[in-house]
Amino acid sequence: FERSYDIADQNRFFGPKQLTLNDQPLPAVPENEGYYVTSAIAQRGVQWLNEHHAQHRDQPFFLYLAFTSPHFPLHALPEDIARYADRYVSGWDAIRQQRWKRQREVGLVGIELSALEKSTVPSWNLAEEELQRRLGPGEVGYAVPWTELTAEQQRFQATKMAIHAAMVHCMDRDIGGVVEHIRALYDFDNTLIFFASDNGASAEQIIRGDLHDPAAPLGSAKSYLGLGPGWSTAANTPFRKHKHWNHEGGISTPLIAHWPAGIKSRGEWRRSPGHLVDIVPTLLELAGLAPPASFNDEPRPSFPGRSLVATFANDEPVAHAPLFFKHQDNRALRRGDWKIVAAGKDAPWELYNLVTDRSERLNLADKHPDTLAELVAIWTARDAAYAQQGATGTPLPRPGQAKPKK
Template identity: 45%
Template sequence: MKQFFIKTINTILILLISASFTYARKKQSRTTDPPNIVVIMADDLGFSDLGCYGGEIHTPNLDELAGNGLRFTQFYNCGRCWPTRTSILTGYYAQQVNVDGRRDRFPEWACMLPHHLRQAGYRNYHSGKWHILNMKTQVEEGGFDRSYNNNSGNNHFTAEAHSLDDIPLQPVKVEEGFNSTTNITDYAVDFLREHDQHYKNDPFFLYVAYLTPHFPLHAPQEEIDLYRDRYLGGWEKLRQQRYEKQKELGIDPGENSPFEYFVTAPWSWPDEWLKDSIPGEMRLARPWDQLSDEEKHLHATKMAIHAAMVDRIDREVGRIIDQLEAMGKEKNTLVLFLSDNGASAEQIIRGGGHDRNTPLGASGSYLCLGPGFSTACNTPFRRHKFWTHEGGIATPLIAYWPAGIKDQGGIRNSMGHVIDFLPTFLDMAGVEPLMEKNGNEAPPIPGISLVPIFKQDQPSEREIYFSHHGNYALRQGKWKVVISTDIDGRWQLYNMEEDRTELNNLADDFFRFGDDEWKRENMERLEKMKDRWETLDSLYQAQGKVGLK
C-alpha cells in the first residue's frame, strides 16, 4: 500500500508539473514559403516489403523516392492501426487522447493536426482509412477541408461504408475494376487538382491512408499472376533472401532473428475452424518442408496476393507524385511513406466469409497472410502487428523533399516515432502548436522535430513509450525494455545498439551466468526503466481525462 501511495503521489506531481509547461521550442515566425506535406500510409505492410528495404516486390516509384530522399531504419509506429493513426493526427500517444488503454471521449484540450496547420494557412485533405475511435467526423471534428473516408474493411473490391466530407455515400457493390487502393488515390488526386484550381497559392497537407495490404487479401487475377510462383520456395528462404538484400542496401540491423513458429495473434481462429473454410489453412506456421503440397500452394498464393497489393500501392503512389509534378509542387513538398504497424500474423475470417469455390484473391474469398509469410515480411525482426517487439512497431519510413533534403539516397539510423510528425510539420511551417482549448491547457507535446535529422543523423538518447493490449515497451537511447502477453510475463532488456533484433535478453537468468556484477547492473537498469514506463503510463492515462466530466 505504501509503494502504491508513493507512485500515486509521484504521478500527480508529474501531472501538475506537465500542466504548467508549454511547448519548449522557441517561437518562430511563419515561413514565407512553407512546404506542402503529403503523408501516405500503408496498412499492415512489413518492414522488408518494399524493394528499397530488401523486398523482391516491384516498387519502382517508392524505390525512386527513397533513392532521391531518405530511408529511416529506426522509425516507430504504435504497433496497431488505431493508435498509430491517432498519434499521427494528434501528435500525442494514443493513451494521452483516450484512444488506447482506458478509453474515453476525445480530450477537451486536444486539437487535430489540421487545426494546428491552419495557423500557417494550410488547406487540409484526407483520403482513405480513419480509425480514430473517439472521433467520428473528419471535417467537423477533425478539421480537414475535404475528406473521403473509406471504412469498408471487409472487401477491397467494394465500398460499402464510405463518406465524403462527413456525408455518407451510396455503397459501391462489387464491380469489375473497382479497387480500394485506386479509389482512395482517385479522391486524393481530385483534392490536389481542386487545390491547384482554387487555392494554388496556399500550402496543403494531404493524408492518404490506404486499406491495403491489410486482409482480406484481394487483388485482380492478372496482378496475382505476376507473383504466382515466386514464393513456392517458402517463408524461411524468402526471409533469408530479404535479409541478404538488406545488408547489400546498407540496412544492417544485426543478426537475422530466428523463426518463431509458435506465434500467432491471440485471436486467430483454431485450426479446425480455419480448415473447415479454407483447405490447407493453419493457425501456426511450421517449417516449410513439413507442409503438404496443398498447404504450400495456398500459402505461396496468399503471399503472391499480398505482393500484388503492395505492387498496386506503389503504382498509386506514382499517380500522386505525377499530380504533384503536374502542379509544379513536387520540389517543395515533403512526402512521407510508412506503415501503421508490422505485417500481421492474424488468421481469421470476417465479413461475408470465405467461398471455397471462388478463386483465391477474388471478391468472395477471405484470406489472411498468416504468421509464416508475415515473419518473412517483417525481416529481420521478431513478432508482428500487435506486439511491441520490433516486428510490430518498426516501420519503413521514406522521406522525400527535393527542396529540403540534400542527402539523396541517405540512410538515417536516428530513432523516430509517428508522434514526431506534428512537431516536424509545425517546425517546417514556422508556427507554434495550439496548447489551449476550451479553457484546458494541453500537456507538452512528446515528439521532436525531424528536420535536423533530415540534414544528418542525430544522437538518439531520447525516450519513446509503447503500450498496446498488454504489450509494453520503453526505449531510452540504446536500451529497450519490453514485455509481451504471451512469453513468460517478465520484462526483457535489450541493448539495441548491439542487438537490434532482440535475441539476447540481458535479464535472462542464464545470460552471462556467474557474472554477478554485470547482472546486478543490468537488473537495476531494467527495474528503473520498468518503473519509468509505469510512471509514464499513469501520467499519459491521466492527461487524457483532464477536463472530462
C-alpha cells in the same frame, strides 16, 4: 481537414459498406462496380490536388493518404495477382533468408536474424483445424518449416503471398500516380513527401466481413484470407514477432523522406530512432508554426514527439523522451540504446540493447537489473499519466457521427 474520405470498413476492398465523404455517409459500393479501395483513395487525392491548384495554387497544401493495403483481408486485382503467381513458391523460409542477405548487402541491417517462433500467433486466431475447415486444407496456423507443408499447402500459401504482394504493387502504382500529379501541378522539388507504415506485418488469421467462399478465386471479394504467421515472419525480416506485439517485428517500420529543395542528402540511411508522434512537430517547424495551446476550447497536452528536421542533414539522435508503447497489453519503452518489452499483461519484462541486438535474441534483464528497474518505472509512470489524460476532455466523434455537445 477541409476534405476527407474515410473508410470505416476494412473488411471489403471491392465493395465497402461504410464510407464517409467530408463526414457525410456514402452509400455502400456494389461489388461489381469496378471499385478497389486503394485506387479510390488515390483518386480522391488527385481530385483534391486539382481543386487546390484551381482555387489556391499559390498556397501550400497538406495531403494525407492513409491506405488500408496490405491489411487483411487479402483482396487484390486479378491482373496484379498474376504478376506474382510464381514468385513465392520457394516458401517463407527461403524468402526470409534471401531478404536478410539482401538487407545486409545494401547496408540496411548488420544484425543476426531473429529466432523463429513457430507457435507465436494472436490469441484470437482461429485454430488450425477451424481454418482448414472453413478455408480449405491448404491453410496452416503456424510458422512451421516450409518443407513440412504438403504440396497443396505450399501452393495455397504461395498464392496468399502473391495476393499480398499484389496489394502492395497496386498501392505503389497509385502512389506513383499521385506523385506524378504533384510533379505536373506544383514545384515538385520543394514538396516534402513522407512515406511510412503503421506497424509490422500481421500474423492474424480470422474471418470477418462477408466470410469466405471456398469456391471463390483467392483474393477476390468473396474470399477472406490473412497473411498468417509464416509469411508475416518473412515480411518482418530480420525482426522478431509481428503486429500486435511491441517487439521490433511489430513496431519497426520505415520512414522515407523526399524533398530535393530541403534535403541535400541523397539516398542516405538515418539510423536515429523516430516515431509517428514526431511527424506533426516536424511539419509545424517547417511551416514556422507554434503548436496550438488548445483544441475545441480545451487545453491541449504537450506533444510527446520531437521534430525530425535536424536529421535531414545529419544522422544525429533526436532529443526524445523515452518512446512509449502499449498495445493490447503488450508493452515497451525505448530510451537511447536500451529497450524493455513484455509480450502480454502478466509477462515479465525483457531488456535488450538495440545497437548490438535489434533482433532481440539476448535478454539482458538479469545482467542489468538496475537499468531494467529504471526503465520499468518510467513506463509505469507514463502509462498512469496517459490513462489520466485519456479520462479527461471531450472525445472526438468518429467520421459521420455528430460532434458532442458542450
